[in-house]
Amino acid sequence: MMRRLGMLSISKAVVVAVIATIANNERNAAWAIDYRVDPTGANGAYTTIAAAIGAISGQTVNSRANILIAPGTYNETLQVNKPYVTFAGLGNSPASVNIVGGSTGLSPGVYVQSGATGFMATNMTFENPLADNVSQGLAIRTSADKSAFDNVRFIGYQDTLLADNITRQYYRNCFITGDTDFIYGNATAVFDHVTVQSTDGGFITAAATEKTTANGFVFLDSTLIKGTARTAVNPASAKTNTVALGRPWQWEFGKMPSAIFIRTKMDTHIRTDGWDPWNHPEANNPNANPDATSRYSEFGSMDLNGNPLPIDASGLPVGRVSWEDPMTAAQAAQYTLANVFGPVAFWNNNPGAQPEGTGVTYVAIGDQLAWDPVAQLSLLPSVPEPTSSALLAVGLAYSALHRRSSPRTISH
Secondary structure: OHHHHHHHHHHHHHHHHHHHHHHHHHHHOOEEEEEEEOOOOHHHOEOOHHHHHHHOOOOEOOEEEEEEEOOEEEEOOEEEOOOOEEEEEOOOOHHHEEEEOEOOEOOEOEEEOOOOOOOEEEEEEEEOOOOOOOOOEOOEEEOOOOEEEEEEEEEOOEOOEEEOOOOEEEEEOOEEEEEEEEEEEOOEEEEEOOEEEEEEEEEEEEEOOOOOOOOOEEEEOOEEEEOEOOOOOOOOEOOOOOEEEEOOOOHHHOOOOEEEEEOOEEOOOEOOOOEOOOOEHHHOEOOOOOOOOOEEEEEOOEOOOOOEOOEOOOOOEOOOOOOOOOOOHHHHOOOOHHHHOOOOHHHHHOHHHOOOOOOOOOOOOOOOOOOOHHHHHOOOOOOOOOOOHHHHOOOOOOHHHHOOOOOOEEOO
16 A cells, blocks of 8 residues: 555656646747638638638737648738748648739739748748749749748749848748749848759849848759749740859849859759849840859759769859859858858858958848747647647646647637
């Protein structure tokens, strides 16, 4: 009997400790409120994403709003201007949840506005249905600081993805397709292990980086492939030596666009010269000195099989334009997430860390605080952890220790 009482006493002590641990985790963990979207309206779900966005309220950096989207095609044009919102597709792949919207010009299918700080999206597709060779056709415009995307597809032709408003953005394991300037804007954006598909000859990037911004577009360990247009009317495809890595948007207005490719696999559609100066023959305004109006570099470029491209004496792939800036291994090593999204003082105090500077002092972006996008992405909604029978015996759920999504689900 005494032995049984002792065991019971120990069990109570364990339970008390577990309760204290759970309470401490609840105080410190980031939680979320779930807003479910399903076209059928099952179980009280919102039938449109727009309705779910409209219902969001009360979210904070530690209590995010998760819009959980059932598989389907959503023909919606959306604006998000609330902070700490996540779009999460519930299908088996990003193709299972497709937001199709937008028209011509700067009318994107989804506009993540400046007020949507900390926006995230995962496991879904943003698509502009406009046909090729018609006009600009934005799938998404992201103007919010600390925006992060994981396992997302962006589909369009010209101007697919606009990353602007001098913000910080992060794209991981994403797929981006288009043909003309389809990744563009003045943001500082890192594209980490992304696949970039060109469906016709053209230009991948059109950065418009300010001279006071340390970095523009940074591609890390990514792959550039060629594809075929998605419409039978114009089944064009990117041919050999027809696609430039980028051209400097708004150089004539004093911008000094920045794009860097580090350890990138490139198919044969990439032009041997690499970059385009963006002359303006219609205005009789050629870019006479592109070295002074751009910051373009690459390091460790490879073919699709992972074989290093032949390099010249400067360390650049053979045939590249003379105004591309060589990058050393030591410089490439500085392009970490901590440095790109950290205090701007690093780049101001270490001018040799970059292949080329701008001659002016860089200024901080956003709230001037260091940003860890990987830590932010760890807050994405996930499947609840399994339940522990031992804790259930005292009425506690093991998931309370680990779940990043609150059990609160909002429906209408």
